Amino acid sequence: MALNHRGQTYAIETKPAPYDEDKSNNSYAEKDHFGGGVVGHQQQQSHNGEQSGYLSAAAVITCEPSAVGGANICLESVGEEDEEGVRKVLHMGEGDILSTQGHLVVETPHIDTIADIPEHDYPEATPVRGRKTKKRTPGDYVVKKIKTESGVEIEKKVKIYSQRYRKAWQRLPECRGWLRMGSTMERAHCSVCNKELTAGKSELLKHAATKKHQRRMELAAAGQLGGAGAPVEDADMPVMRPSVMEGTPHHTVDLRSDTVTYPSIKMKEAMFRAPMGDDVFGEDPTVKELEKKIASLLGKESALLVPSGTMANLICVLTHCWTRGSEVILGDQSHLHVWAQGGMAQIGNVHHRALKNLPDGTFNLMELKSFVRGDDPHWPVTSLVAIENTQNMIGGKALPIRWLDELGTVCQELGLPLHCDGARLLNASVAVGQPPSRLVKHCQSIAFCINKGLGAPMGSLVVGSKEFIDRAIRVRKVLGGGLHQAGMFAAAGIYALEHVAPRLAWDHTHARAIAQGVKEMHSSAVTVDLKEVQTNMVLLHTDNIRVNAKKFCERLAMVSDDEAEELDEQTIVMMLPITDTVVRCMTHCALTKSDIASVVKKLKYVINEYDSLVFLEYKIEVGQT
Structure with a gap:
C-alpha cells in the first residue's frame, strides 16, 4: 500500500467477489480491473473462536489523492451486512460507523495515517477455483523467487505493471489474423468476434480456444462472415481503431465538437458546380455571393472570407488594435483568452485583460468600466472589448439580449469598439428567438464560422463596415489567409446557410x-x-x-x-x-x-x-x- 501524509485522501476501488454463506471458504484473489494493487481478504478466527468476516470483496488500492481532507475508500458493495468487515479492516470499535445507507461515513480518530491500518489485516491471497495465485504484498510489488548464477534461490521484490498489448502477440499461431490493439494500450481487440479483450497473453489464448471464436474464424475464412472477410495473414498491418471494428453491428457517434461533420452529397455537388475565380484579386463570384449573404444576415456592410475561426478573430483584433501597446478586455472563459494561444500577443503585440465570466456567460459591467485604462504612459491603451456568443466553456450559453444592449451602451460611452466571436452565433439566435442581426446590433466586428454547426468543411467570415473590411484585407494578407480559387468552399457555406441553418x-x-x-x-x-x-x-x-x-x-x-x-x-x-x-x-x-x-x-x-x-x-x- 502506498503510504502518504496524514489527512490526504485515497480511493480504494473493488471488484465483487463471491461470498460463501457458510463462511467456510471465503478467500479472494481477484485481478485488479482499474490498474491498482490487489489485496486479498480472508475469513479468520476471532479471539472467541467464532468465525468473523472481513469485506466480501477484494480491495483494489489506487491511491488517488483528493482535494478534501480525510480519506475515501471506494467499495463496490458495502452495506449493513459488511459492517463487521469494515470494523475489522479499520480496527474500529463500537459506534464508529455513522451511516451505512450506501454511503458509509466512518470516523477513525485513533488512526493517524493510512499506514496505521496494519498489513497483517490483508493476508496472502489463496488460489481461487484451483488457479495458481502468485504471492502479493499490499501495494504495487510482487515477490518472485529467482535463482542467481551460483544457483542460490533468493526472493526479489518486482514492481507490478499493468499488462500492456504487445504487437508480437499477433504472430502467435493462435492469434494470427484476428488480434489487434484495443481502445487503450491495456486492451486487445478480436476483429472476427468484434470484442474488446484484456491485454494478457493467457486471456487471449483462452479467447482463441472458445468454440464461438473458432466458429467465426471458420466463417471468416470462407467469406461468410458479414463484412469481416477472411482473417488477415499480415501480422505487421497497421493497428485497427475501435471505430473500424468488424463483425457484429456497431457504429461510432462523435460528440467531441460540431466541427467533426463531413459535407453531404448535395453539399459536395454544390461545391463541384460552383463558379470560381481568383479571390485574392476579388474575382471569385461565389465568394462574393457568400460574403454578401453573411453581411446582410448580420446587418453589416461587408464581409471577408478567411480559412478559420481563429484567424477571423485574430484579424478582427489586429484591425481594431492598429498600434502597438493596445489592450483588449475580454472574458476569462472566452475562446480568445483560453484557446487562441495568445495569438494577439504573439503576432500583434496586443495585450489582453480578462474579466471574470459569470455563470450565464456575461461579465460585470461596472467591473468592465474599472478595467479601462487611463492616459498614464505606464499602461497599455484600452482599444477593444470582446465577447463570445455562444459561450463555449460555459456550456454553449446564449448571451441575454438585455445585457447586450447594456454592454453596447457602456462601450459607446467609453468610446470603445465591441467585437463578437460569433462562431456559433446562429445557435444563439435560435436559443433566444431573435435574428442574428439583433444579437450583433452594437458590435463593430464579428467572426462568423460556417464550419461549426453548419457542416461546411472550412471557412469563417470577418464581418463589419466597409472601411473595417478594407483594413482587414491587409491583415489577412500578412497572416497568409488569402485563398485563390475559394469558390468551392464558399459554395459549401451558401448551401449550409440555406439547408442546414434552418x-x-x-x-x-x-x-x-x-x-x-x-x-x-x-x-x-x-x-x-x-x-x-x-x-x-x-x-x-x-x-x-x-x-x-x-x-x-x-x-x-x-x-x-x-x-x-x-x-x-x-x-x-x-x-x-x-x-x-x-x-x-x-x-x-x-x-x-x-x-x-x-x-x-x-x-x-x-x-x-x-x-x-x-x-x-x-x-x-x-x-x-
Whole structure:
C-alpha cells in the first residue's frame, strides 16, 4: 500500500467477489480491473473462536489523492451486512460507523495515517477455483523467487505493471489474423468476434480456444462472415481503431465538437458546380455571393472570407488594435483568452485583460468600466472589448439580449469598439428567438464560422463596415489567409446557410435529450444541470472520486463484452474532457434520432457502472504537534 501524509485522501476501488454463506471458504484473489494493487481478504478466527468476516470483496488500492481532507475508500458493495468487515479492516470499535445507507461515513480518530491500518489485516491471497495465485504484498510489488548464477534461490521484490498489448502477440499461431490493439494500450481487440479483450497473453489464448471464436474464424475464412472477410495473414498491418471494428453491428457517434461533420452529397455537388475565380484579386463570384449573404444576415456592410475561426478573430483584433501597446478586455472563459494561444500577443503585440465570466456567460459591467485604462504612459491603451456568443466553456450559453444592449451602451460611452466571436452565433439566435442581426446590433466586428454547426468543411467570415473590411484585407494578407480559387468552399457555406441553418433547433433538441437521459439516472458519479442546456452543448460533471473526465471519455470510447451482450449493440461514443471533472458533448447536423437513442443507452449503462462503486469515507484526525 502506498503510504502518504496524514489527512490526504485515497480511493480504494473493488471488484465483487463471491461470498460463501457458510463462511467456510471465503478467500479472494481477484485481478485488479482499474490498474491498482490487489489485496486479498480472508475469513479468520476471532479471539472467541467464532468465525468473523472481513469485506466480501477484494480491495483494489489506487491511491488517488483528493482535494478534501480525510480519506475515501471506494467499495463496490458495502452495506449493513459488511459492517463487521469494515470494523475489522479499520480496527474500529463500537459506534464508529455513522451511516451505512450506501454511503458509509466512518470516523477513525485513533488512526493517524493510512499506514496505521496494519498489513497483517490483508493476508496472502489463496488460489481461487484451483488457479495458481502468485504471492502479493499490499501495494504495487510482487515477490518472485529467482535463482542467481551460483544457483542460490533468493526472493526479489518486482514492481507490478499493468499488462500492456504487445504487437508480437499477433504472430502467435493462435492469434494470427484476428488480434489487434484495443481502445487503450491495456486492451486487445478480436476483429472476427468484434470484442474488446484484456491485454494478457493467457486471456487471449483462452479467447482463441472458445468454440464461438473458432466458429467465426471458420466463417471468416470462407467469406461468410458479414463484412469481416477472411482473417488477415499480415501480422505487421497497421493497428485497427475501435471505430473500424468488424463483425457484429456497431457504429461510432462523435460528440467531441460540431466541427467533426463531413459535407453531404448535395453539399459536395454544390461545391463541384460552383463558379470560381481568383479571390485574392476579388474575382471569385461565389465568394462574393457568400460574403454578401453573411453581411446582410448580420446587418453589416461587408464581409471577408478567411480559412478559420481563429484567424477571423485574430484579424478582427489586429484591425481594431492598429498600434502597438493596445489592450483588449475580454472574458476569462472566452475562446480568445483560453484557446487562441495568445495569438494577439504573439503576432500583434496586443495585450489582453480578462474579466471574470459569470455563470450565464456575461461579465460585470461596472467591473468592465474599472478595467479601462487611463492616459498614464505606464499602461497599455484600452482599444477593444470582446465577447463570445455562444459561450463555449460555459456550456454553449446564449448571451441575454438585455445585457447586450447594456454592454453596447457602456462601450459607446467609453468610446470603445465591441467585437463578437460569433462562431456559433446562429445557435444563439435560435436559443433566444431573435435574428442574428439583433444579437450583433452594437458590435463593430464579428467572426462568423460556417464550419461549426453548419457542416461546411472550412471557412469563417470577418464581418463589419466597409472601411473595417478594407483594413482587414491587409491583415489577412500578412497572416497568409488569402485563398485563390475559394469558390468551392464558399459554395459549401451558401448551401449550409440555406439547408442546414434552418434545422439547428434539432441539434438543440438532441442535446437536451442526452442531458435528460443522464438526469434520469439520478447519479452521484456523473451529473448534469438541465437548466444549463440552452443550445447544442451539454456539460457532464464527474465526481472525480469514482471517475474523472478523462477516464469517463475513455470508457465511452470502448465496448466491453458484457455491454455488447446486454445492449445487443456496440456503440462507441466520443466526447471531450475540457477539465479534470467536466466532459463536453456537442450535437451537430450529422446526428440522427437513432444516434441519440444509442448515446443515451450507452451513457446510462456506463454511468450505472460507476454508480455501483459505493464509496466508504473515513476521516483522519491530524494531531497537535
